[in-house]
Amino acid sequence: MARYGMALDYKNCINCKACEVACKEENGVQLGADKHRIWVGVKDVEGLWPNISIASSTFEPSQCQQCENAPCQEVCPTQATHYAKGGIVMVDADKCILCSYCMEACPYDARYVKEDTMTVDKCTFCSDTRLLRGETTTACQATCPTKVRTFGDLDDPNSEISQLLSHRQHFTLKTHLGTKPKLFYMI
Amino acid sequence: MKVEISRRKFLQGSVALSIIGGTSFSATKLLSEDEHDIGDMRIMTRTTNIKAEKVPFLCGMCVNKCAGFARVEKGVVVKLDPNPYFPKSRNMLCPRGNAGIQTLYDPDRLKYPMVRVGERGDGKFKRVTWDEAYHAILHGTDKFKGILQILDEEKDNRSTIGYCNGEGLSKEGFEELMGQKIGTPNYVDEISICLESVLGAYSATIGAYGEADMSNADFVIIAGANRAEAIITPDTMDMFKRSQGRGLKTIVLDPRFTNTAAKADRWYAVNPGTDLAFVLALTYVVFDENLYNKEFAKKYVVGYEDYKNHVLKNGYTPEWAEKITNIPAKEIYKTAREFMASEHPIYYQGRRSVFSKNDFQLRRAMGIFQGLSGNLDKKGGIVYGKKLTLPKEDMNAPMYGQAQDRFDKDGIAIFAGKTGSWIVFRNMVLEGKNPYPLRAMFMRKHNPLSGVPNTKKTKEFLKKMDLNVMIDILPSDTTMFCDVVLPEASYLERTSPVASYGGLEPAIVQRKASIKPLYECKTPEVIYKELAEQLTKPLWENTLKYDEDVQDDTKGMKTQELAKYYKENGFDLTEPWEKSVEEENKERIVKAFGEEAWKILDEKGVYYPNMKKYHKQLNPNEYQYYPEDKKNYTVKGDKIKVVANFKNLAKKGVDPMPTWKKEYEFSVPEGQFRLVTGRHAQFTQSGTTNNMALRDLIPTNYIWINKRVAEKRGINFGDKVEVKSSIGKIHIKAYPTEKIGPNQIFMLHGFGGSSQDMEMAYGNGGNDATIIEDKIEPVYGAAVMHETNVEVRKV
Numbered sequence: 008m009a010r011y012g013m014a015l016d017y018k019n020c021i022n023c024k025a026c027e028v029a030c031k032e033e034n035g036v037q038l039g040a041d042k043h044r045i046w047v048g049v050k051d052v053e054g055l056w057p058n059i060s061i062a063s064s065t066f067e068p069s070q071c072q073q074c075e076n077a078p079c080q081e082v083c084p085t086q087a088t089h090y091a092k093g094g095i096v097m098v099d100a101d102k103c104i105l106c107s108y109c110m111e112a113c114p115y116d117a118r119y120v121k122e123d124t125m126t127v128d129k130c131t132f133c134s135d136t137r138l139l140r141g142e143t144t145t146a147c148q149a150t151c152p153t154k155v156r157t158f159g160d161l162d163d164p165n166s167e168i169s170q171l172l173s174h175r176q177h178f179t180l181k182t183h184l185g186t187k188p189k190l191f192y193m194i
Numbered sequence: 195m196k197v198e199i200s201r202r203k204f205l206q207g208s209v210a211l212s213i214i215g216g217t218s219f220s221a222t223k224l225l226s227e228d229e230h231d232i233g234d235m236r237i238m239t240r241t242t243n244i245k246a247e248k249v250p251f252l253c254g255m256c257v258n259k260c261a262g263f264a265r266v267e268k269g270v271v272v273k274l275d276p277n278p279y280f281p282k283s284r285n286m287l288c289p290r291g292n293a294g295i296q297t298l299y300d301p302d303r304l305k306y307p308m309v310r311v312g313e314r315g316d317g318k319f320k321r322v323t324w325d326e327a328y329h330a331i332l333h334g335t336d337k338f339k340g341i342l343q344i345l346d347e348e349k350d351n352r353s354t355i356g357y358c359n360g361e362g363l364s365k366e367g368f369e370e371l372m373g374q375k376i377g378t379p380n381y382v383d384e385i386s387i388c389l390e391s392v393l394g395a396y397s398a399t400i401g402a403y404g405e406a407d408m409s410n411a412d413f414v415i416i417a418g419a420n421r422a423e424a425i426i427t428p429d430t431m432d433m434f435k436r437s438q439g440r441g442l443k444t445i446v447l448d449p450r451f452t453n454t455a456a457k458a459d460r461w462y463a464v465n466p467g468t469d470l471a472f473v474l475a476l477t478y479v480v481f482d483e484n485l486y487n488k489e490f491a492k493k494y495v496v497g498y499e500d501y502k503n504h505v506l507k508n509g510y511t512p513e514w515a516e517k518i519t520n521i522p523a524k525e526i527y528k529t530a531r532e533f534m535a536s537e538h539p540i541y542y543q544g545r546r547s548v549f550s551k552n553d554f555q556l557r558r559a560m561g562i563f564q565g566l567s568g569n570l571d572k573k574g575g576i577v578y579g580k581k582l583t584l585p586k587e588d589m590n591a592p593m594y595g596q597a598q599d600r601f602d603k604d605g606i607a608i609f610a611g612k613t614g615s616w617i618v619f620r621n622m623v624l625e626g627k628n629p630y631p632l633r634a635m636f637m638r639k640h641n642p643l644s645g646v647p648n649t650k651k652t653k654e655f656l657k658k659m660d661l662n663v664m665i666d667i668l669p670s671d672t673t674m675f676c677d678v679v680l681p682e683a684s685y686l687e688r689t690s691p692v693a694s695y696g697g698l699e700p701a702i703v704q705r706k707a708s709i710k711p712l713y714e715c716k717t718p719e720v721i722y723k724e725l726a727e728q729l730t731k732p733l734w735e736n737t738l739k740y741d742e743d744v745q746d747d748t749k750g751m752k753t754q755e756l757a758k759y760y761k762e763n764g765f766d767l768t769e770p771w772e773k774s775v776e777e778e779n780k781e782r783i784v785k786a787f788g789e790e791a792w793k794i795l796d797e798k799g800v801y802y803p804n805m806k807k808y809h810k811q812l813n814p815n816e817y818q819y820y821p822e823d824k825k826n827y828t829v830k831g832d833k834i835k836v837v838a839n840f841k842n843l844a845k846k847g848v849d850p851m852p853t854w855k856k857e858y859e860f861s862v863p864e865g866q867f868r869l870v871t872g873r874h875a876q877f878t879q880s881g882t883t884n885n886m887a888l889r890d891l892i893p894t895n896y897i898w899i900n901k902r903v904a905e906k907r908g909i910n911f912g913d914k915v916e917v918k919s920s921i922g923k924i925h926i927k928a929y930p931t932e933k934i935g936p937n938q939i940f941m942l943h944g945f946g947g948s949s950q951d952m953e954m955a956y957g958n959g960g961n962d963a964t965i966i967e968d969k970i971e972p973v974y975g976a977a978v979m980h981e982t983n984v985e986v987r988k989v
Contacts, residue, residue, distance in 0.1 A: 021422035021434050022453055023875040024891050028292035031887060032273050035240025040890040052451060056900060056932045057463035057520070064456035140243045144814055150276055152286040152425060153434045154815040167814050 009160040011093040011132055012073065012189035013145075014171045019153035020066040022047045026147035026156075033136050033146035036128070042119055044130040045070035045147055068155055070147070071096060071117040071130035072180060072188035079109035079118065087126075093160075094189070095134050100126040114181050115188075132158065161189065239272040239295055241265060250277060250799025252693070252705035254685025255290035255297065256878040257361045258427055259695070261799050262287050264686060264708035271295055271686055271708050279800035279809060281699035281819035283427045289876050293887035297667075297684060298712075302884055302952050304669055304681035305713035310337055314657050317674045317950055324714070328728040330678050331663055338677040339660040342732050344633045350740035352377035352597040356619075356632050359383050360639040363690035363705060364718035367770070368638050368665075371722045374591040375767045376733070379600040380632065382620075385613045387645050390976040391548050394608070395557030398843075400565060400836050402578055405697045406540050407827070408432035408442070410574035413536035415445045415529065417469050417560075419544035422453035425875045426545055433457075443536070445529055447472065447521075449870055450898060450940050451933035460525070463935055465860035466868050466980045467550035468519045472526065473541070473559040474854060475515035477505050479530035480566055486534065487568030495565050497839025497851075504839075504851050518859060520935075538574025539567050549870075549980040552858045554973040558840070559852035565836030573827040580826045581696030582802060585785050587778070590764035595743035601628050606975040607846045615975030616646045617968045620655045634661040638718070639682070643671040644880035644944060647966035647977050648921055665721055668884060669951035671961075682718055683711035691719075692779045692795070698827065699820045701802040702787075704779060704795050723771035730767035734760055848973055862937045866983045867899075869919070871943045871962045879944035883955035895945040895959035896929035899986065900938075904930035909988050917941075917960065919984045921967055924960035928988075939986060 030036060030045050046069060053063035077096050080088045087102035088109050098109075103126035110118045110127060121128035132138065133145040148156035159168035176194040179187075247266040251274070252259050260283035265273040274294050278285040307327035312318025322330070334340035341355065348354045357372040359365050361384050373381055385393075396403045408414070409432045421430045436442035437457045446458040447469060455461040464472060480486045481502045491498045512523035512530075533539045541560050550556070569575035602619035603609050604627065620642075623632050635656065642652050656662055656675040664676040667684045690705040711717060716724075737744055748759055760766055773781070783792045787801065795801035802808075802819075810818045844850045862868050876891040877883060897917060899909065909915060913928045917939070924946060934940055945959030967982045 016435075018438050018440070019435050021430070021457065021875075023289055023422070023425065025287060025289045025292055025875075027891070028289045028887050029287070032239050032292055032295060033241055035238055037238060038886050038890055040893065052456075052933060054932065055902070056451075056935055059451045059455075059461065059932060061456060061458060061461060064451070066453075066456070136241045136243075140241075146273075148815070149285070150287045150292060151815075152288055152427070152431050154286075154431075157814060159814070 008162070009093040010162040010189075011095055011158065012161040012168060012191065013132070013148075013159075014157045014168050014175075014177065014191045014193055015068055016153075016155050016157075017066070017068055017192050019155045020047060020068045021153060022049060022066040023152060025150045025152060026068065029146040029150040030130075033133060034131070037122060042121070044119075044128065067192075069115065069117075069180075070190070072115050072186065072190045073130075073132065075187035075189065076185055078112040078114065078184075078186060082108040082112040084108065091134065093132075093134065095132050096129070097131055097134070098127050098129060100124050103127055114184055114186065239270075241273045242267060244268070246272075247708075248275075249706050249708040250704065250797070251686060251708055252363070252690065252703055252799070253287065253291045253294060254362065254705075255294050255882060256425075258283070258425065259363075259693070259703070260287055260291055260427060261703055262291060263799070266708055269709060271298060277799055278811070278817050279798045279805070280703060281428075281701050281802075282695050282697065284431055284819075285815075285817060286427070286431060288425050289891060290878060290882060290885075290888060293882070293885050294686060296885045296887045297882065298686045300668065300884055302669065302954075303667060303684075303713065303715075304673075304679060305715070306681060307714070308679040309335060310677045314662075314675045314677075315653065317669075319679065324716070324724065327678050327680060328725060331661070331725070332728055332732060334661065335677075341634060341661060341729065342736065344660055345733065345736050346739075348631065348633065350594065350596040350736050351630060352594045353380055353600070354378075354631050354633045355636065356380040356382070356634065357636040357638075358616075358640045358642065359637070360641075362639055363693055364688075365639075366691070367719055367722050370589060370770050371726060371767070372636055374589055375726065375764070375770070376729070377592060377594040377597050379597070380614070380619070381612065382602075382614050382616045383640070384645065386610075386615045386617070386975060387647075387977045388547050389545055390610065390613075390974045391554040391971055392544060392546070392557050394610070394974055395554045396543055396561050398837065398840060399558050399561030400570060400576065401830075401834070403543060404570075404576040405579050406542055407538075407574050407577050407698065408436075408540075411442060411538045411540045412574065413443045413445075413533055413539040414542055415447070415533065415540070416454060416458075416542040417447035417464070417472070417544065418549060419542055419546055420448065420452045420454045420872060422457055423874045424546065424872070443532070449935060449938050460529075462519075462521045462525065465518065465520045466870050466938060467552070467858060468860050470552045470556040470559055470852065470858065471510070471515045471518040471854055472521060473556065473563055474505060474508075474510035474852065475512045475519075475526045476530040476533065477559065477563055477566070478510040479512060479527055480534055480563070481505055483531070485531065486566040490568030491566060494834050495562070495836045495838050497837070497841075498566070501562065501838035501851050504853075508854070510854065518854075534567060539569055540564070540574075540576060543576070546872075547979045548971055548976040549978060550858070551969070551971050551978055551981065552855070553971050553976070553978070555849060555852040562836060562838045562852070565838070570836070571828050571830045571834050577698055577827055578829050579697035580700050580829055582694050582700045582702055583786070584692065584694050584702065585782050587770070587782075590769060592764035593743070594737065595741040598630055601630075602975070605970060605972065607848045607973050610974050615970060616642065617648075617970050617977050618975045620646065620651060621968065623658065624651055624655055633659060634663070635659050636663045637672065637676070638665040639667075641670040641672045641880050643675070643948070644946075644961055644963050646968075647963055647979070648968035649961060649964045650922060651968060652963075665718065667715070668881075669949050670880060671948045674949050674951075680721055681713065681715045682721065683707075683715045687711040687715065688717040689775050689779070691775055692782060698825045699802075700826070701800050701819075702783070702795060703800050706796070706799065717775070719771060719775050723768060726767035726771060730765075733767070734765050737765065862983050866985055867937055867939045868980065869917070869962070869965065869982045869984045870938055870940045870980050871966070872940065873943055877942075877944060880947060880955070881944070883945055883947055883958065884952045886954065889954055892942070894927060895942040897926045897960070897986070898929050898931055898934045898940040900934055900936045901930040901932050903936050904928060907986075907988065914989050916987050916989045917965060917984050918987075919965040919967060919982050922964040924962075924964050925989060926960035939984065
């Protein structure tokens with residue numbers, strides 16, 4: 008049984024958002040700036056011109072952290088949010104009643120309302136599109152100009168992601184919450 | 195196109211809509227003649243696991259030409275994926291590349307030929323058949339004259355017909371039709387509003403523009419180029435994998451803090467237009483402290499002693515440059531020393547519009563500075579690479595006795611001949627300085643109302659013409675000033691002529707049509723062919739009537755002999771399009787590389803010798819295209835030449851060595867601002883401002899204004915301001931930020947469309963061409979984009 012995760016060489020990110028568009032086209036995410044499964048977090052720069060702090064300007068590519076202890080799953084009253092094959096957190100649109108508890112519970116703000124089905128939607132690691140066809144990369148990984156992402160099976164010691172994480176230092180977001188995210192940011 | 199529900203309204207979130215979801219929508223419905231059937235303005239795609247075709251394409255969303263595979267499910271393009279075989283784009287597509295589907299299925303596309311029935315500029319057209327459109331081009335209507343009448347009145351002076359074209363794979367065919375076959379020299383294109391002086395100066399200095407080997411460089415100065423936001427492959431991809439303490443030290447010069455600056459080790463907020471003083475000061479340090487590669491300079495740098503004397507004698511010290519550039523002297527010393535101490539330093543050539551009058555000299559100075567490091571023609575340096583040769587098709591161009599030379603030479607030192615100068619060409623016509631009339635413009639994939647500084651003058655110029663013809667995919671601002679409009683197939687609907695891309699890892703690429711042309715659109719080559727078929731006989735008759743050379747030649751000929759003469763001397767305009775693009779591609783590739791090569795190219799979209807052997811996947815993200823020892827790092831050897839003192843330039847009135855002049859200094863009257871412009875990875879000029887997916891990323895263009903200055907003027911984020919120059923004004927929203935200096939403002943180029951038929955682009959943001967003064971640099975006559983001062987006030 009696979010346990011899917013993603014390693015991010017986040018320093019490569021130039022905030023071009025190719026990943027965001029690729030995700031939308033691949034997965035039928037609605038157009039509209041407020042509808043997205045993935046995004047790039049940008050901070051306002053510090054300092055006054057011409058002394059801007061370069062270190063203050065970071066780009067943080069992000070999406071659902073595919074937590075092993077997912078708060079969204081815990082609060083879902085209808086079991087719409089569940090752990091699917093490979094440990095991927097999924098939303099069953101047929102069961103979702105749009106109570107939006109999960110959106111409140113998610114510490115990463117990774118969920119939005121899909122207006123055609125009026126249900127909550129989020130990153131699926133392309134499991135119902137690309138992975139279903141036997142492809143081994145997600146849309147965001149494949150298209151990236153600077154190759155930020157590596158998707159793969161954390162339980163397979165020979166997978167690229169396991170190899171990367173075994174020799175590269177990395178951190179997870181909001182680790183203290185105990186959510187056990189499966190997105191790893193490499194230093 | 196008329197729609198029930200405005201796409202604008204949808205964006206405001208006020209309308210609930212049904213969704214057209216991927217393969218659940220039917221292609222026939224989308225293409226229906228009854229526009230209301232579409233129902234919703236959004237084309238959403240979602241891939242499924244049904245059997246799909248994967249068609250290799252070359253992206254047409256910008257000029258870079260990345261390779262991809264289009265996923266086609268039931269005749270609908272549902273996803274564009276990167277192509278892992280092309281060494282130049284290395285398995286990636288940028289946001290625009292991904293959003294190509296939205297351009298293909300843009301509801302505002304030009305769908306059928308149209309003929310103007312209203313006045314120029316008011317957008318009133320009548321739908322016609324292709325035959326009727328060609329007939330109107332030839333004979334005109336009650337609203338405008340046709341080409342035949344014009345050439346009759348002008349006694350077959352072909353030069354009275356002008357034409358222009360934007361960058362792309364079908365550009366050559368249009369040049370063949372208009373320039374060589376119809377026979378006019380009066381051609382302008384994107385070069386003179388883009389990177390003309392960059393290409394020219396690098397060729398004059400190091401022999402070529404070259405390629406920066408960013409995979410192996412260890413120090414790069416990137417000045418006035420913005421690779422994080424203006425993506426060029428493979429540079430962008432290679433640079434940012436190694437920046438920020440990972441092997442490639444990066445120094446950025448830019449008036450504003452860009453995404454490239456955010457990835458740099460150091461950013462210098464250089465005053466606009468003063469980079470040349472910075473490079474001269476670097477050079478001063480290097481000569482003064484003897485830091486340059488003496489052996490290389492002695493052998494390969496022509497006139498380096500002259501240049502050394504010139505730089506030292508003129509006192510181009512860092513202290514001198516500090517006052518001009520706004521970069522502290524100690525930083526200039528540090529940068530010069532670090533550059534020369536590095537093993538593989540690159541002063542990045544940049545690839546962008548001409549910003550200031552001194553651009554040619556700036557590029558020369560950069561090229562020479564690179565030469566002084568000796569880091570040329572080798573791994574980690576600026577390299578020359580190789581190109582795979584494709585067989586050329588013979589072209590039988592006729593000679594027209596009545597045609598005259600082009601005239602746009604006013605104020606230009608080195609006349610570039612083929613592509614001319616947009617500004618000089620247009621302005622000379624407006625000022626009546628052309629020695630013979632210019633009466634028609636044939637335009638393709640080009641939007642000068644947005645691209646050429648001074649929109650008002652471009653409008654006047656177009657209004658002066660007797661006939662304007664446009665071939666394009668969207669109803670651009672310029673289209674509104676045309677008489678006949680021909681709808682072209684977009685890049686995903688056409689097979690394009692094969693192209694060869696040179697460099698470290700050269701390859702040949704082919705764009706294949708993913709789907710058939712939508713609506714009544716036709717591929718460019720079919721349009722050229724049909725236009726040629728319609729024009730060839732009537733124009734030949736006109737030549738017989740007026741061309742004395744031809745009359746002499748054909749005196750007393752019988753019909754059959756005359757027909758032979760017409761064919762043999764190239765007057766048959768249709769001859770270049772006897773074969774289809776598909777046939778011609780196959781023929782050329784098989785001839786040069788054999789049947790097997792064609793099979794590979796046709797299937798994978800890419801071919802280079804030994805591809806099967808060389809191409810390997812290294813990990814999920816990376817591929818090897820050529821093995822290390824087969825990359826073309828060194829190709830020139832002892833033939834390399836860097837020209838520091840270019841004596842012949844003096845004969846043309848151009849400084850033979852880069853020299854600073856007082857007039858280059860940055861100055862802005864109190865209370866005013868210098869306008870700087872640029873582009874972004876998320877859209878390409880005016881061509882993509884109607885794209886729904888990209889609009890999510892950049893909804894409009896803002897004016898960047900220094901936060902403290904904005905505060906003093908009571909300008910907050912989103913406030914509407916008027917930006918006014920000596921030639922015009924625009925309204926645009928404000929973005930106060932510390933990322934720009936107090937007497938400068940910045941805006942993205944390409945917004946502020948005036949064509950009401952492009953719903954998303956219309957009136958969205960400001961068009962910089964309306965306010966950028968039409969000034970040229972003196973060497974080639976290229977437009978300078980950053981020499982305009984403006985006033986800003988809240989409205």
